[in-house]
Every structure is written in structure tokens, then in C-alpha cells.
Amino acid sequence: MPRYALLIEYDGRPFAGWQRQAEHPSVQQAIEEALAKLESRAHTIAGAGRTDAGVHARGQVASVDMEKDWDPFRLSEALNYHLKPAPVAILDCAQVDDDWHARFSAIERRYLFRLLTRRAPATLEAGQVWRVNHALDVEAMREGAQYLLGKHDFTTFRAVMCQAQSPVKTLDVLDIVQVEGFAGPEIQFTLRARSFLHNQVRSIVGTLERVGAGAWHPERVREALEACERAACGPVCPPDGLYLTGVGYPDDPFSTRS
Template identity: 70%
Template sequence: MPRYAFKVDYNGAPFAGWQRQADQPSVQGAIEAALAKLEPETHTIAAAGRTDAGVHAWGQVAHVDLQRDWQPFRLSEALNYHLKPLPVAIVDCAQVSDEWHARFSAFERRYVFRLVTRRAPVTHDAGLVWHVRHDLDLAAMKAGAAQLLGRHDFTTFRSSICQANSPVRTLDALDITAHAYAQGTEFRFAVRARSFLHNQVRSFVGTLERVGAGSWTPDDVGAALRAQNRAACGPVCPPHGLYLESVGYQNDPFNHAA
């Protein structure tokens, strides 16, 4: 059975998350339903990570084993036809070895969170960014973010229902940049690690927003981290500003120039 890797782009708004659910729409369920139109049997796809309800992706990665030997471009085109009109697209496809796994072969995940500050409501980006009406101090947020880098017990910044065996993770990058936005500013939080805990990125951003607003000091972030207590975390920000940007592999199946 040939194995295929997909790079998936989706708007998470209509879905209850990536993972298939019996009574709610999911991204996994949509792709598996499209696959069943091509090969009429039950398919189970594995993903690099399970995004929550409302979270988007530019570069989610999944794989599936099929009966037929497909030309990857034709497979992606056929899936995109059957995915319409859902906001899900297969933007790349490659045949991979039987040992390659979307989740276990990955060495890093990159997320981006988009936060817009302006007095007026957002219109074109409604549902795609977290909108706050007050200004934020970029330097203060960067100082707070610096205290989260490295290997730590991130109990404070993970959901109480997180199923990970250990709260210890290594945060490789948390870069915050400011960009021009009509009558306001867009702040982008670029986060990179091998793996993340449930709600970890949204907990980071919600806490750092409080630093930018002046309610917390940068040192308060370090104190919260050391507390190793979920109650010490700042507010968890909404999901609709979060994007799974990309997944890293030593042998990237989508590096067609290699």
C-alpha cells in the first residue's frame, strides 16, 4: 500500500478541531470523507499535530496509506475537488516510504499567533486574528517571552486536561514582531519547538498580552513559570489567531528540489 504525505491549509472556524469526531465537523473527517470518494473504503489519516477548534493551519502535515498508486499531483487535485466548498486545501502531496510518519518523523513544529490592536473592529480579518482595542508594549512582551525560552516544566502554561505524560518541553523560539495594520498594529508571535502541550501557545500569548498591556511585568512571566501551577497563568487567548505554520522533517517530502 503506497503511503502519501499531504500538506494541508485550512480555516479552522467551521470545525471542532483537527481530530475526527462522531457528531461534529472536523478537518480530519473532511479529508477522510474526500478520500472515500476516491477509494471507497474507510481511511484513517495521521497528522503532525491535533489543532483545537477554531485554530487554523498553513502547513499542517498528514499521511495516509492507499490501495492505488496515485500520481501525487493528481491525488491532490482530486482531493481538492471533493473537499469543496469546505475551507480545506491540499497544497502539496508526495509519496513517502512506509517508515515515514507525519507525527513521529517530525523534529519541530512552528506556530504563528496573530494579534491586532486598533480601536475599530477588524473586518477583513475577523475570525483570523485576536483583536484587542488597547496598545501593547513590544519591548515588554519580548522581555517576558525571553524568560520562557529553553527547557522547563511548563505546568503553568498547559491546559488542565492536557494528556501529555510530562509537562517538560524545550521552547526553541518565541519571537514577537510588529507590523503595520490599518489604523493599528499587528503583532505576530512566532513559536518553535519539537512539540507543544495542550493550549501552551495560547497560554503564552494570553500571558504576554497582559505584559504588553502593563498589567504584568516581564518578571511576572518568569515567576509564573517557576510556580508550576496552572492558576499562575495569565488568560488563555482565543483560538482564532493561531496558525500551525509548518512542520519540520529531516527528509522533507515536500522539498521537490532535493
């Protein structure tokens, strides 16, 4: 059975997350049902990251086995046809080796979080950004973020129901920039790591927002990290504004994509 890699974009708002669930719609379910229209059987795809309810993706990756030897372009076009009207799109498709796996072959995940700072509610950007109605001190947030870089026990910054075997992760990048977005001033967080814990990104951003608001001094981030206790974490921010932007592999299956 030939195996394919899918590069996927989706709006997470209508879904209970990436992973298939018994009673709630998921992105995985939407794609598997579209696959069943092409080959009438049960399909199970593997995603590189299990995004939560309301979290978006511009670069999710999944692997799928097909019975027919599909041309990758025609497979992506057919899937996009059958995915309508779900807000899910296959951006690219590539045939890969039989032992290639979207999750286990990955060496990096990349996330972006968009935080809009303005008094007025978000309208056109609703669900796409986290809007706060006060200004934030970006330099203070950058100072607090420095304590989180590198290899640490991130127990403080993971959900209680996280199923990861170890809370120890290495955060390679945590960049914070201020930009002028279409809806107003945005603070954008870029995070990169081999893998993330459940709710780790949202816990980090919610904590750093408290630093930017002046409610926490930057060094309190270090104290929270060293506490290794969930209660020491700041608020967990909403999923609005969180995007899985890319997944890294030793050999990128989409390297020829323009």
C-alpha cells in the same frame, strides 16, 4: 499500500479542531470523507498536530495510505475537488516511505499568532486575528518572553486536560515583532519547538498580552513559569489568530515544492 504525505491549509472556524469527533465536524473527517470518494472504504489519516477548534493551518501535514498507486499531483487535485466547499486545501502531496509518519517522524512544529491592536472591531480579518482595543508594549513582552525560552516544566502553560506524558518541553524560538498589517498594527508571535502542550501557545500569548498591557511586569512571567501551577497562568487567548505554519522533518517530503 503506498503512503503519501499531504501538506494542508485550512480555516479552522467551521471545525471543532483537527481530530475526528463523533458529533462535531473536524478537518480530519473532511479529508477522510474526500479520500473515501477516491477509494470507497474507511480511511484514517495521521496529522502532525492536533489543532484546537478555531485554529488555522498553513502547513499542517498528514500521512495517508492508499490502495492505488496514485500520481501525487493527481491525488492532490482529486482531493481538492472533493473537499469543496470545505475551507480545506491540499497544497502539496508526496509519496513517502512506508515507515514515514506525519506525527512521529516530525522533529519540529512552527506556529504563528497574529494579534491586531486597534479600537475598531475586526471585520475582514474577523476570526483570523485576535483583536485587542489597546496598545501593547512590545519590548516588555519580549522581555517576558525570554523567561520561556529553553527547556522548562510548562505545567503553568498547559490545559488541565492535556494528555501529554510530561509537561517538560523545550521552546526553541519565541520571536515577537510589530508589523503594519492590512487591517492595522499587528503584533506577531513566532514559536518553534519539537512539540507543544495542549493550549501552550494560547496560554503564552495570553500571558504576554497582559505584560504588554502593563497589567503584569515582565518578571512575573518567570514567577508564573516557576510556580508550575495552572492558576498562575494569565488568560488563555482565543484561537483566532493562531496558525500551524509548518512541520519539520529530517528529510522534507515537500523539498521540491516551489
